[in-house]
Amino acid sequence: MKRFITGQHVSLWRLTKRVTAQNxxxxxxxxxxPPYPTPVEFWVSNVAHVTDETGFKGILKSEQFRAPKSELxxxxxxxxxEEIRAAEKNYMKRNFSNKAKEPNEQKPFLETFTTSPLFQLKKSRYGNYRFTFPLAELMEWYKEQNCGGKExxxxxxxTVTYKQQIVYTVLIHSPEDSERFGEYPLLEASEWVRYQDGKIIWKAQAIxxxxxxxxxxxxxxxLKTHLFYVWDQVSxxxxxxxxxxxxxxxKIPRQRLIEALEACKLDRKIDLLRYKSPxxxxxxxxxxxxxxxxxKRELEEEVKEEKSEAENDIKMEVDP
Incomplete structure (x- = not known):
């Protein structure tokens, strides 16, 4: 069951007060x-878009990401x-300053708890094709192509809630549409998500x-047993x-799309993919x-060929 709370990033604690018994x-x-690390602050520089085979082919052919069925x-x-490791060090420094050790001495522990689907990078619930880009790069493309060069x-x-999942959504739009989206608070109003220097700063509550x-x-x-709980993420x-x-x-050049592409497995437990296949x-x-x-092999060959041609051109210019 999916529910949407408009214009708010509702904390885990507040959700316990707002969610009805029937939910x-x-x-x-x-x-x-039992106690676990929370909240944990992650400074995240990369974002990913996962799609099925049809979407993957369409993106490569058009060399662009669009929203054909919606506007989003x-x-x-x-x-x-390394971002998990950095979050781990900062968490220890903030909460256990008396026990905090030098970075090279601190034994990793956060990877024991970062087990929600968001952290399972080899799996996906939405398709087999994942495109990953630095957020700063994606924002620059969006800025130049859709915002007239303005920020x-x-x-x-x-806040989107499912049976176990909590999604804090961040809307990104052109300044031209500020009046249209004025009902939504600026991101600075969020207690859990910030944006700074091309990175999303996320205070994760359930990992x-x-x-x-x-x-x-x-x-x-x-623990002697295991417990199922909710988990949160940012979209x-x-x-x-x-x-x-x-x-x-x-719009993104084909070469850059292929560089950013990887295959991922579909989650065995939950498959939200609507793509039908025998x-x-x-x-x-x-x-x-x-x-x-x-x-990727074809791209590598193309790059080698282009490099070879460039070297030959230079040689021809230099030779008498």
Whole structure:
């Protein structure tokens, strides 16, 4: 069951007060969860867009991201290992300053808790093809192509709740549409999400989904059993109106698209993919992996060929 709370990023604690007893999420929210790291602040520089085979082919052919069925293009955070490590060090410094060690001495612990679907980078619930870009790069393309060179506006779009998942959505739009989206607060109003220097700063409240450990006095302890709980994440929503002619889009050269492309497995538990195929999940992943590898090999050959031609041109200019 999906619910949308407009214009607010509602905290986990406040959701326990707002969600009704009939909502399937309530059975998770009322659980008494053993201590775990929360909130954890991640400074995230990359975002990803996952799609099925049809979407993948369309993006490569058109060399652009559009929103044909709506006006919104959805992107999720893609958190790197070094960003988890940095969040871990900052968490210890803020909460256990007496136990905080030098960076090279601190034993990693956060990876034990970052087990929600957001952190499972080899899996996806939405398709086998993932495009990943630095957010700063994507914002620059959007700025030049859709904002007339002006800085995009970021707003608190809302909180989306599912049975176990909480999504804090950030609306990104052109300054031209400020009046249209004026009902949504600027992102500065959010307690949980900020944007700074091309990075999303996210204060994550629930990072586990399945809790198998607890965190007591700065130490990891294994639980005797496991507990299912909610998990939160951030999604960026780029406004790309499709009623204009031509439709608004983020245009990216084919070479850059292929560089940013990777194959990912479909989640075995939850598959939100609407793409119909006679092939099973393993077959589709293998096919995607082969297609991505082939595209990258072709690109590598093209780059080598271009480099060779450039070197020959230089040689011809230098030789008498």
């Amino acid at each position: 399937p999420m309530m059975k998770y929210l009322i659980k008494k969860i 293009s959805w992107w999720d955070l893609k958190i790197k290992k 995009p506006v970021l707003r608190v779009y809302g 586990c989904e399945t809790h198998r450990y607890q965190f007591v006095s700065g130490e990891v302890q294994r 960026l929503v780029f406004h790309l109106p499709n009623r204009t002619k031509p439709c608004k889009a983020v 092939k099973n999940k393993e077959e589709r992943f293998f096919e995607a992996k082969m297609k991505v590898s082939e595209l």
